[in-house]
Amino acid sequence: MTWALLTLTVLLVALSRAAPSPPGWKFDLKETRSGVVGLESIVVSPTLVLFLDRATDDPLQINNHSAWGALWNLETSTVTPLDLITNSFCASGALLSNGSAVSVGGDPHNFPGNEQVQPGQQAIRIFEPCASPTGEGCTIFEDPATLHLLETRWYPSSIRIFDGSLMIVGGAHTDVKFYNIDPALSFEFFPPKESTPRPSAFLNRTLPSNLFPRIFALPDGKVFMVANNQSIIYDIEANTETILPDIPNGVRVTNPMDGSAILLPLSPPDFVPEVLVCGGQQVDDSLQPGNFSTQQPATSQCSRITLTPAGIAQGWVVEHMLEPRVMPELVHLPNGQILVANGAGTGFAATGQVADLVGDSDADHAVRTPSLYMPAAPPGRRFSNAGLPTSDVARVYHSTITLTPQGNFLVAGSNPNNNFTADPSLKFPSELRVETLDPPFMFVGRPRILSAPAKIPFNTRVTVPVSLPLALSRPGANVQVSLMDLGFSSHAFHSSARLVFMDATISADRTSLTFLTPPNGRVYPPGPATIFLTVDDVTSEGAWVMMGSGNSPPTLE
Numbered sequence: 016m017t018w019a020l021l022t023l024t025v026l027l028v029a030l031s032r033a034a035p036s037p038p039g040w041k042f043d044l045k046e047t048r049s050g051v052v053g054l055e056s057i058v059v060s061p062t063l064v065l066f067l068d069r070a071t072d073d074p075l076q077i078n079n080h081s082a083w084g085a086l087w088n089l090e091t092s093t094v095t096p097l098d099l100i101t102n103s104f105c106a107s108g109a110l111l112s113n114g115s116a117v118s119v120g121g122d123p124h125n126f127p128g129n130e131q132v133q134p135g136q137q138a139i140r141i142f143e144p145c146a147s148p149t150g151e152g153c154t155i156f157e158d159p160a161t162l163h164l165l166e167t168r169w170y171p172s173s174i175r176i177f178d179g180s181l182m183i184v185g186g187a188h189t190d191v192k193f194y195n196i197d198p199a200l201s202f203e204f205f206p207p208k209e210s211t212p213r214p215s216a217f218l219n220r221t222l223p224s225n226l227f228p229r230i231f232a233l234p235d236g237k238v239f240m241v242a243n244n245q246s247i248i249y250d251i252e253a254n255t256e257t258i259l260p261d262i263p264n265g266v267r268v269t270n271p272m273d274g275s276a277i278l279l280p281l282s283p284p285d286f287v288p289e290v291l292v293c294g295g296q297q298v299d300d301s302l303q304p305g306n307f308s309t310q311q312p313a314t315s316q317c318s319r320i321t322l323t324p325a326g327i328a329q330g331w332v333v334e335h336m337l338e339p340r341v342m343p344e345l346v347h348l349p350n351g352q353i354l355v356a357n358g359a360g361t362g363f364a365a366t367g368q369v370a371d372l373v374g375d376s377d378a379d380h381a382v383r384t385p386s387l388y389m390p391a392a393p394p395g396r397r398f399s400n401a402g403l404p405t406s407d408v409a410r411v412y413h414s415t416i417t418l419t420p421q422g423n424f425l426v427a428g429s430n431p432n433n434n435f436t437a438d439p440s441l442k443f444p445s446e447l448r449v450e451t452l453d454p455p456f457m458f459v460g461r462p463r464i465l466s467a468p469a470k471i472p473f474n475t476r477v478t479v480p481v482s483l484p485l486a487l488s489r490p491g492a493n494v495q496v497s498l499m500d501l502g503f504s505s506h507a508f509h510s511s512a513r514l515v516f517m518d519a520t521i522s523a524d525r526t527s528l529t530f531l532t533p534p535n536g537r538v539y540p541p542g543p544a545t546i547f548l549t550v551d552d553v554t555s556e557g558a559w560v561m562m563g564s565g566n567s568p569p570t571l572e
């Protein structure tokens with residue numbers, strides 16, 4: 016080796032030490048298992064995630080029986096079982112304006128391992144705000160005899176609306192195996208707005224593939240809905256529906272053909288709503304499931320619409336994910352990007368129905384690499400999985416993912432089986448492994464929101480103390496402040512998930528942040544919110560606040 020070459024080699028080694036590769040995204044598998052399948056997940060406090068499952072023989076025990084609910088502690092990655100009365104299998108839920116989490120609907124049956132469970136399809140389960148950071152002493156309240164839905168509902172969806180109540184949409188009355196053959200063709204509210212459910216022509220038109228309708232509270236207080244391949248805007252106050260164009264190309268996006276859907280971030284001053292719908296299946300839903308295959312390719316199609324008169328006239332605009340996915344989930348990042356995670360490349364949701372099952376699974380080819388969608392990038396350049404890791408764990412049917420107040424994603428489930436089964440010979444056993452997906456900003460100096468008021472009124476300028484690492488203190492840095500509902504994750508849909516950007520400035524001395532809250536509860540339904548500060552794509556931990564009065568619903572403030 017010549018001296019010159021040796022010197023160059025030494026120099027290169029020194030350089031590679033001096034400039035380590037920038038931190039990337041990482042999956043971080045936790046030591047503790049979830050104990051119950053994380054089939055539904057919702058963040059209920061700055062440190063706790065509520066998991067709900069089927070009442071069967073999951074390993075986590077409480078009061079001498081298998082638990083089907085649990086609290087995951089985000090700080091310690093440990094789990095505390097909860098005792099429930101009714102079967103929460105394939106239920107829905109959200110946070111209300113007063114901070115209580117509500118879970119509604121569920122399964123009519125009991126399963127081996129939990130014969131004492133009561134039917135869940137009319138259940139209302141209330142998790143009152145719980146101050147314990149560890150989950151110890153937190154409980155779920157149920158009184159099936161006096162506190163229940165108007166109609167039985169399995170596979171419903173629910174969202175928090177402009178007055179802080181819950182709107183509950185659709186579902187099946189009883190045990191359906193694949194299609195919605197015993198449908199609940201109605202909407203209702205909690206607390207109730209009337210004594211009988213509201214019939215829905217839309218739900219009738221979208222049979223038989225309309226379980227877990229994908230629904231959003233729009234910034235004018237109306238509700239967007241997509242089920243099967245059809246969409247509408249529903250006016251709660253006038254009880255009228257406006258029919259929107261179909262999803263193009265025969266793509267169906269609700270259970271058992273699960274695609275996912277998301278309300279893109281809303282920005283001041285106009286908060287123009289845009290909806291993105293991705294994945295699902297492109298098959299004839301007059302065929303019976305026995306005609307379908309686990310190997311039927313899912314669609315890579317995404318469809319996007321702007322919900323203004325001009326946008327509706329233009330209709331859905333088609334683009335494509337990097338790969339086909341059935342049962343993907345779409346989740347907001349605080350910087351306005353969308354994470355696409357979980358799901359399978361082929362097949363269907365539900366279990367035990369198609370011709371060539373994989374174990375009990377109707378789907379195959381788990382997609383284990385997430386990707387990002389950049390809503391403002393030019394069409395064709397919006398999706399990327401550069402730098403995104405691949406998980407060892409398949410997250411297919413009955414899996415969940417949620418953004419946490421810490422700013423990373425908690426991933427749990429799946430269980431595409433008719434029972435709880437840890438059988439290692441199965442390709443997709445019941446999955447108790449929990450992991451976080453950690454964005455690159457978890458490994459660098461982050462901005463901090465040092466404190467925030469517990470309650471924040473609408474249409475108000477609020478100033479909070481912050482600290483910024485030197486690296487993020489450059490003049491002209493891109494500052495984003497997002498007000499987020501972290502949503503409720505189940506069946507490839509993140510109901511109530513919302514990101515509202517707020518106009519914000521950082522003081523000249525970089526010690527305080529001033530932001531303007533949304534004008535009213537139509538733009539952000541009153542209730543719990545997490546505020547994140549992002550500077551040049553480096554996001555703070557979230558500040559958990561109550562947006563609005565904290566009154567019980569219905570409330571207009």
Ligand SMILES: *[C@@H]1O[C@H](CO)[C@@H](O)[C@H](O)[C@H]1NC(C)=O
Nearest residue numbers: 076077078079080081098131
């Ligand atoms: C659990 O079972 C044990 C033994 O069968 C019994 O002593 C105990 O009282 C039971 N605990 C509860 C909470 O039912």
Ligand SMILES: *[C@@H]1O[C@H](CO)[C@@H](O)[C@H](O)[C@H]1NC(C)=O
Nearest residue numbers: 200201214215216218219220
């Ligand atoms: C659903 O639509 C069909 C016509 O397609 C009609 O016969 C039926 O009465 C409707 N059901 C409800 C509950 O609206």
Ligand SMILES: *[C@@H]1O[C@H](CO)[C@@H](O)[C@H](O)[C@H]1NC(C)=O
Nearest residue numbers: 244261262263264265266300
């Ligand atoms: C939506 O599905 C219905 C029922 O299968 C079908 O008749 C219609 O053509 C589909 N719409 C589009 C745009 O593909």
Ligand SMILES: *[C@@H]1O[C@H](CO)[C@@H](O)[C@H](O)[C@H]1NC(C)=O
Nearest residue numbers: 301302303304305306307370
């Ligand atoms: C296939 O679909 C046809 C028409 O829907 C139905 O009659 C037949 O029973 C189905 N076959 C299987 C195996 O499910």
Ligand SMILES: *[C@@H]1O[C@H](CO)[C@@H](O)[C@H](O)[C@H]1NC(C)=O
Nearest residue numbers: 072125126127128433434435
């Ligand atoms: C699995 O669940 C089904 C009901 O879905 C039940 O009939 C069967 O007994 C269960 N099998 C086992 C091994 O628990």
Ligand SMILES: *[C@@H]1O[C@H](CO)[C@@H](O)[C@H](O)[C@H]1NC(C)=O
Nearest residue numbers: 111113115143144206567568
């Ligand atoms: C929130 O409102 C619901 C519905 O009225 C009620 O059941 C719940 O107890 C309330 N929670 C709190 C903390 O007031």
